Amino acid sequence: MTKGIQQTLEKYFHHQTFRPNQQEIIEKIVSGRDVLAVMATGGGKSLCYQLPALMLDGMTIVISPLIALMKDQVDSLSNQGVTVETLNSLQTYDERRRVEQDMRDGKVRILYVSPERAVTPAFFATLSGCKVALFAVDEAHCISMWGHQFRPEYREIKHLRDKFPGVPIAAFTATATLRVREDIVNELRLNDPAEFIGSFDRRNLRYSVFAEPNAQVRMQKIISYVTAHKDDPGIIYCFSRASTEELAERLRKVHIMANPYHAGLPTPERSRVQEGFLNNSIRVICATVAFGMGIDKPDVRYVIHAHMPKDIESYYQETGRAGRDGKAGECLLFYSGGDRRKIENMLEREFTDKKKSEIAREKLDQMYAYCTAKSCRRQLLLSYFDEEIQPCGNCDTCGDKKIKQSKPAGSLTKMILTGVQDVDGILTTPEFISFLLGLERAKTVKLQLNTHPLFGAANGREREEIEKEVSSLLKSGRLRLEGKTVRKLCSGN
Numbered sequence: 001m002t003k004g005i006q007q008t009l010e011k012y013f014h015h016q017t018f019r020p021n022q023q024e025i026i027e028k029i030v031s032g033r034d035v036l037a038v039m040a041t042g043g044g045k046s047l048c049y050q051l052p053a054l055m056l057d058g059m060t061i062v063i064s065p066l067i068a069l070m071k072d073q074v075d076s077l078s079n080q081g082v083t084v085e086t087l088n089s090l091q092t093y094d095e096r097r098r099v100e101q102d103m104r105d106g107k108v109r110i111l112y113v114s115p116e117r118a119v120t121p122a123f124f125a126t127l128s129g130c131k132v133a134l135f136a137v138d139e140a141h142c143i144s145m146w147g148h149q150f151r152p153e154y155r156e157i158k159h160l161r162d163k164f165p166g167v168p169i170a171a172f173t174a175t176a177t178l179r180v181r182e183d184i185v186n187e188l189r190l191n192d193p194a195e196f197i198g199s200f201d202r203r204n205l206r207y208s209v210f211a212e213p214n215a216q217v218r219m220q221k222i223i224s225y226v227t228a229h230k231d232d233p234g235i236i237y238c239f240s241r242a243s244t245e246e247l248a249e250r251l252r253k254v255h256i257m258a259n260p261y262h263a264g265l266p267t268p269e270r271s272r273v274q275e276g277f278l279n280n281s282i283r284v285i286c287a288t289v290a291f292g293m294g295i296d297k298p299d300v301r302y303v304i305h306a307h308m309p310k311d312i313e314s315y316y317q318e319t320g321r322a323g324r325d326g327k328a329g330e331c332l333l334f335y336s337g338g339d340r341r342k343i344e345n346m347l348e349r350e351f352t353d354k355k356k357s358e359i360a361r362e363k364l365d366q367m368y369a370y371c372t373a374k375s376c377r378r379q380l381l382l383s384y385f386d387e388e389i390q391p392c393g394n395c396d397t398c399g400d401k402k403i404k405q406s407k408p409a410g411s412l413t414k415m416i417l418t419g420v421q422d423v424d425g426i427l428t429t430p431e432f433i434s435f436l437l438g439l440e441r442a443k444t445v446k447l448q449l450n451t452h453p454l455f456g457a458a459n460g461r462e463r464e465e466i467e468k469e470v471s472s473l474l475k476s477g478r479l480r481l482e483g484k485t486v487r488k489l490c491s492g493n
Contacts, residue, residue: 005030008054009047012080019044021196025170026051029134034193035170036140036184040200040320045172046073049136052170053110054082058133059103062112063157065139065149070112072296077110086112087123090267104129115142119156124163132167135160137188140171141313144183145359148175148313154187161189174320175313178386200316200385204323205331207377208396209370211453213336213421219247222304225332226284227254232301233277236286237318239307239342247306248286258284261291289314298325308335308371310343311363312384315370335371337422340364369448373397412461412469419454420479428485433466 005026009015018026022044025037029052039045050073053060064070070086077084085099085108102108103126117123135157141147143154161169171184171193185193212218226234238244244260251258259273259282276282278297285291289309303322309315315333323329343364351357370380377395382388391398419436426447427435435444438456449455458466473479 002027004055005051008051012054012082013047013051019047021198022048025194025196028194029168029170030055032168034168034190035196036181036190036193037170037172037196037198038174038176038181039172039196039198040174040202045138045174048172049134049138049170050077050082050110052134053136056133058131059106059108060110060134060136061118061127061132062110062136062138063115063118064112065115065142065151070114074112082109083107084110084112087117088112088114089117100126103127106131115151115153115157119153119159124159127163132164135164135167135169137169137171139173140184140188141173141176141180143187144176144180145356146177146179146183147173148311148317148363150356158187158189175317175385177384200382200387201378201389202320202323202329203392203394204326205319205329206394207319207331207333207381209333209335209377211336211371211422212334213338213418218306218334219250222247222306222332222334223250223254225302225304226251226256226258229302230256230283232283233280233297233299234284234302234304235291235300235318235321236284236304236306237309238286238288239339241288243306244286244288248284251284251286256284257282258286261285261287263288289318296324297321299327300324300329301327302330302332304331305333305335308333308339308343309367310347310360311367312370312381313363315367316381316385333371335368337420337426340368340426365447369451372448372452374451412458412466413473415454415457416466416469416473417478419457422452422454423449426485429467429470429481433463433470436466437461437463 005023009018021037021039025035025048028035029049037045037048039048049060049062064073070088074084074086085102087096087099091099099108099111103111113123137157139149140154142149142151143157144150160167169188169190171188171190173180173184176184181195181197184190210221212221222236226236236247238247241260241262241264244262248258248260259276261270261273265273273282273285274291277285300322303319305315305318309318319331322331344361347357347360347364351360366384370377373380374397376391376398378392379389415436420432423432423435427443431443435449435452435455436458438459444450444455470479474481
């Protein structure tokens with residue numbers, strides 16, 4: 001079997017060697033075993049189901065969440081001489097009928113399909129007339145409520161096990177905590193799966209985090225960085241569609257080939273931008289999270305988050321698009337308390353289910369704690385995925401920073417306004433004053449605000465002095481109270 005695997009690797013994929021865990025995973029799949037594989041972004045997940053598909057007797061069904069991801073892999077495999085098809089919502093009725101007939105005729109080696117279509121009675125009926133050799137579930141973390149991209153339809157995939165009990169299932173993800181891995185096994189009804197948990201450590205990536213409440217200053221810092229790296233391909237993730245367009249426009253004004261990418265753009269335009277990025281006619285993508293999943297561009301030199309992500313899994317997955325060629329990559333994250341509040345507002349609108357809302361808020365708390373921490377970034381990131389390492393020496397807290405953070409303002413007024421911006425709507429007035437004085441309180445420790453750059457910024461001043469200044473700012477309207485929590489109202493100094 002090992003010889004056949006090696007020959008298939010060389011013939012179709014033109015490689016001589018495997019990445020860590022790839023060969024072992026492939027051997028288990030080819031032998032008919034269920035598999036759960038957690039592999040870091042850029043670790044070569046797709047090969048682990050594509051290669052077995054070329055060795056097994058029958059058709060492999062790849063359940064994948066994004067049409068763009070399907071298209072990239074279908075095009076790549078077709079160029080290698082593999083009979084591969086997809087069923088998706090962009091196809092005409094006649095195109096779908098043709099693919100379904102080819103499936104029944106045994107002409108399709110690999111079929112890519114969305115989870116929504118994979119669980120329909122019509123698809124089950126089509127498969128009943130086919131010889132199915134393997135189900136490969138990509139982005140399997142979507143099956144878990146604790147996964148960062150939970151999609152209810154993923155939980156219906158388990159019915160494939162009922163319809164095809166003898167067909168092995170291989171589940172793949174780049175981001176899964178222990179709790180998510182347990183959910184994947186249970187929800188997919190995996191039968192004694194062989195589990196492969198690779199390292200999450202991308203040693204070639206450098207992580208840096210910058211507290212910057214001023215939106216215009218933040219944008220200028222990003223533009224300065226990109227200008228200094230104008231020949232490098234990069235991705236900049238933004239919170240909103242409008243911010244992607246504004247940032248791309250400002251980058252073009254300084255002669256950077258930049259384009260926005262978000263779900264509001266027409267499909268042909270998104271395809272044009274994606275293709276331009278892959279062939280280097282576009283250097284920088286300013287994107288919402290709609291961009292990137294499945295994009296295999298090895299030479300992305302930096303990933304910038306212009307705003308704080310809503311959870312650590314998303315952040316890890318998105319930063320993992322840098323440095324896939326093994327060369328150095330930069331991961332820069334800008335954040336503020338205002339970012340946190342925006343996400344909280346978004347979560348309030350998005351989740352009506354109490355359990356889902358609690359999970360989302362817990363994840364947001366963990367993301368904010370990562371931003372404000374003073375310990376090794378890599379150590380914190382990997383500990384989230386239950387992996388322990390020593391301080392890395394290759395992040396902003398372990399080494400010299402490449403971009404200077406904004407320092408707290410010298411005046412008490414400025415200090416208060418800057419501080420409120422970063423803990424906007426989180427602390428009561430007494431808690432906020434204790435935070436500035438550097439006094440540890442239960443909530444401060446729980447939210448890890450005791451590691452924030454402004455914690456203790458007013459150390460040495462009298463509490464009465466700070467209380468008086470806060471009271472004055474409240475009366476002037478530059479601060480306001482919402483319930484008992486203190487909020488910044490305007491941006492004056």
